[in-house]
Amino acid sequence: MHFDSKNKKGMPMKKAVFVLGSLLAFTFSNIPSVSAAEDVYANYEELAAHHQLGEDYDITTQSRSNDVIILGIHGGRIETGTSEIVKAVAQDDHSYYLFEANIFVDSNQDGRNDLHVTSTHFDEPTAIKMTAQKNKVVSIHGAAGSSEKIVYMGGLNTHMKNIISDKLSQAGFRVEPAPPELAGTSPNNICNKGRTLKGVQLEITRGLRDVLRADTEEGRAQLAKFAGAIRAGISASLSHPDGRTYDFGSSNFSYGFWLNDGKEFYLTGDDYLIGVQSPVNPKQTGKIRFEVYDRNNRLVLSKTDEAVGHTTFKHTLSGLATGYYKIKVVNVSGNASWIYGGLHY
The missing domain is CATH 2.60.120.260 (Galactose-binding domain-like)
Structure with missing residues (x-):
């Protein structure tokens, strides 16, 4: 999940309560609830200085020669269910990168895993190099919303984003444009660091992720349908929509x-x-x-x-x-x- 910090400005108490109440009513009815907490670590180097690769977290990759990579930089116990989705989309023919936390550390007491490094700061060298080699970059994330089953679509590759959105909708999944804090439009977002500097970011609510990761016949069928729709969108999109x-x-x-x-x-x-x-x-x-x-x-x-x-x-x-x-x-x-x-x- 990608977060942008918000600045707070003082105002008279009565007015503040009224405005806050109005904003909350609008926010909770229109966009997913997200935390504005800062990451514990500013980048991968800081994280690696405090946690052990192979114990606290794992990095798993699959390299293929085609022009597609599926990213899961908040896998394992960071944004539950994203690892399973990444592998289901990649299958055996697409490259993938997975950063997975094996532990849950929550020093902020806000339900946010300390091993979360936001997309605009995620600079683990293998992830950056693998992403740079591909024209089609799809990054899988988890959004809040345990009672909602929504995919929020973001990223700068509007060509591929629109096609994947259509394929998911046709498969029966609810798709909405990502709100600003989940939009994935920063050039510093790792999804936008492929050859074209344009990628796609999917923010999937907890409610939908719970369905997709369920170890049941229905869960496996839904995951296959979900991954198949994304794969079909990737396949139908052009590597170079802007020309030769x-x-x-x-x-x-x-x-x-x-x-x-x-x-x-x-x-x-x-x-x-x-x-x-x-x-x-x-x-x-x-x-x-x-x-x-x-x-x-x-x-x-x-x-x-x-x-x-x-x-x-x-x-x-x-x-x-x-x-x-x-x-x-x-x-x-x-x-x-x-x-x-x-x-x-």
Whole structure:
């Protein structure tokens, strides 16, 4: 579940009581009840310093060559039932990533597992790298609402989100647009860190998750139907709904490489490069430059991004005269790095 902190402003008591009552009446009748509590840990590094992998939590992955990944960053005892849904959707043919808590720690006394790191701060290196390689990213989360059976749809990939929503509705599940605090529209949300920087986030209420995880014939049938609808939506969606794209990537490079083995692209000033990059050691600085050369092997455009750890990039080719060009990716920092992205042209 993704939370955004809210600031409180003082007001006269009588007015505050009236306004609060009105807001609560509206809120509870329209959106799921969520806690505004802050995470105990700001990122994965902090969590890992206090908890033991393999004991307090597990990370499980499945890698496949297609362009799909199913994420479950709040699995196990964090958002109950999401692990089962992730595996049911992924089956044997889609990649998946699961972070699962084996313990429940609640120092805040608010029913929130301390091993919860919100989607915009979740930066476990394996999760980031696996996600960066895929065009279709679907992140499974749990929302509050024990008496409600609703799927709240969010994320920046509106093309795939709409198709999955339709498939779920056709299968008989109640689907609604996610409220702002569950919308998954932040570019920092891990669901939006695939090659296209656009993913889909499903927030599933506790009531529906309880149905889907029930170890009964009906529960298994409902889970199969639910997962099948999501899989059908993924399959029906396009990897590149915004047009033609050349996907590129390297899992580990220290110098440089040519896109498309140095073959030319026909480019215009409206084209762009987009994706995710990171040093293999996320504590190091990564500086990667894109060099655009014309048919005379003359450097005509250079675009660079630098950051400590992983970062997303979008380089427009504005100012480039329409024509044929080659593009080279250069590791300026020299620190072993990975990069995954697409040339939209």
